[in-house]
Amino acid sequence: MSIQVNAIRSLFPILHQEVNGYPLIYFDNAATTQKPQVVLDALTQYYEKDNSNIHRGAHTLADRATHKYEETRESVRALIGARESAEVIFTRGTTESINLVAKTFGSKFIQKGDEILISTLEHHSNIVPWQMLCEQTGAILKVIPITDAGELVMEEFEKLLSSKTKLISIVHASNALGTINPAKKIIDAAHAVGAKVLLDGAQSASHLEVDVQELDCDFFVFSAHKLYGPTGLGVLYGKRELLEAMPPFLGGGEMIREVTFEKTTYNTIPFKFEAGTPSIAEVIAFKPALDFITSTGKTNIHLHENDLLQYAAELLQDVKGIIPVGTAAEKIAVYSFTIKGMHPFDVGQLLDAKGIAVRTGHHCTQPLMHRLGLEGTVRASFAIYNTRAEVEVFAQALAKIASLKNK
Numbered sequence: 001m002s003i004q005v006n007a008i009r010s011l012f013p014i015l016h017q018e019v020n021g022y023p024l025i026y027f028d029n030a031a032t033t034q035k036p037q038v039v040l041d042a043l044t045q046y047y048e049k050d051n052s053n054i055h056r057g058a059h060t061l062a063d064r065a066t067h068k069y070e071e072t073r074e075s076v077r078a079l080i081g082a083r084e085s086a087e088v089i090f091t092r093g094t095t096e097s098i099n100l101v102a103k104t105f106g107s108k109f110i111q112k113g114d115e116i117l118i119s120t121l122e123h124h125s126n127i128v129p130w131q132m133l134c135e136q137t138g139a140i141l142k143v144i145p146i147t148d149a150g151e152l153v154m155e156e157f158e159k160l161l162s163s164k165t166k167l168i169s170i171v172h173a174s175n176a177l178g179t180i181n182p183a184k185k186i187i188d189a190a191h192a193v194g195a196k197v198l199l200d201g202a203q204s205a206s207h208l209e210v211d212v213q214e215l216d217c218d219f220f221v222f223s224a225h226k227l228y229g230p231t232g233l234g235v236l237y238g239k240r241e242l243l244e245a246m247p248p249f250l251g252g253g254e255m256i257r258e259v260t261f262e263k264t265t266y267n268t269i270p271f272k273f274e275a276g277t278p279s280i281a282e283v284i285a286f287k288p289a290l291d292f293i294t295s296t297g298k299t300n301i302h303l304h305e306n307d308l309l310q311y312a313a314e315l316l317q318d319v320k321g322i323i324p325v326g327t328a329a330e331k332i333a334v335y336s337f338t339i340k341g342m343h344p345f346d347v348g349q350l351l352d353a354k355g356i357a358v359r360t361g362h363h364c365t366q367p368l369m370h371r372l373g374l375e376g377t378v379r380a381s382f383a384i385y386n387t388r389a390e391v392e393v394f395a396q397a398l399a400k401i402a403s404l405k406n407k
């Protein structure tokens with residue numbers, strides 16, 4: 001393993017604390033990751049030294065803030081391999097990015113009778129905006145089924161795809177099960193029938209190499225807070241020709257070229273989609289998070305997290321009562337499971353009592369849980385700063401918990 005986990009851990013102050021009398025083990029990284037000191041420093045420094053509104057060029061502080069804000073846009077462009085930074089739009093998060101596309105691309109290009117494809121694996125934020133759009137337009141939402149292991153049934157996907165399909169909006173990596181979807185195959189098949197593809201990269205952006213040009217996806221969305229960055233900030237990548245053809249999302253300052261009471265003309269991309277004062281501090285503090293990811297290396301991150309996933313699966317495979325949920329061949333480091341005879345919430349509470357933070361419940365994927373016949377699962381999700389020693393403590397704690405109901 002080429003990464004030095006202890007050196008990495010020392011960059012994250014929050015990890016060095018006790019919870020309920022035990023050293024914190026933070027395994028809720030799919031919900032949000034912790035932030036390195038450089039991100040915290042950048043937030044403080046912005047407010048101490050540079051706080052100013054951007055793109056108004058009035059004075060030195062405004063210039064500094066604008067420059068730093070735009071530097072992050074360039075770093076995001078580099079991270080996802082976009083052709084140009086104008087194709088990178090800052091939003092409040094994955095949820096807002098998807099809603100933006102549903103409202104703008106949707107209102108212009110989706111009509112009655114058109115079909116939108118999603119999958120059983122989707123997060124609510126990649127279901128509800130499309131349902132709302134279908135209600136407004138009379139378009140039809142279709143769902144790609146999954147196998148019991150949590151993989152898309154590709155033959156069914158091909159059957160659902162037709163010239164009526166206008167958009168496929170699909171998760172790149174599942175937050176609930178970890179499944180990595182065959183994005184490139186889906187995109188190529190979609191383009192063959194003239195459909196556009198939105199990839200929900202909320203869970204893939206920090207764990208997998210993503211090159212939007214190579215993938216040829218039309219939209220790619222993710223949230224900064226899952227990439228060691230601040231909350232309240234997301235990204236929408238879109239191909240220039242699509243973003244230019246789409247109407248604006250919110251109206252207000254910054255997104256205009258000229259306003260009269262009779263008519264308003266709009267700014268060029270990306271500003272057309274960034275109405276009002278954005279999350280300036282958060283954007284600026286996202287850059288050191290991106291630098292951290294780049295300097296650590298996505299391949300190293302994926303290898304390390306995958307090692308933890310394999311190790312957890314290995315330690316827990318013979319523990320009586322533990323039932324893994326989601327066993328796709330290609331996964332990010334999400335270990336979802338249930339314990340026979342126990343409610344996931346109770347398992348979460350018992351782990352919390354030992355300082356171990358996991359997620360329990362439906363993970364904002366109620367239709368997926370329904371498909372699996374479950375109310376919810378317990379989910380441990382790993383990040384670059386987690387260790388094999390933590391996995392061992394987790395496995396020991398779980399074995400004890402499982403033994404309460406599984407003799």
Ligand code: PMP
Pocket residue numbers: 030031092093094095096123125126171173174175200202203223364
């Ligand atoms: N999609 C997926 C796959 C997710 O994991 C999440 C966050 N759990 C979202 C969308 C929504 O992200 P946010 O809450 O940051 O908007």
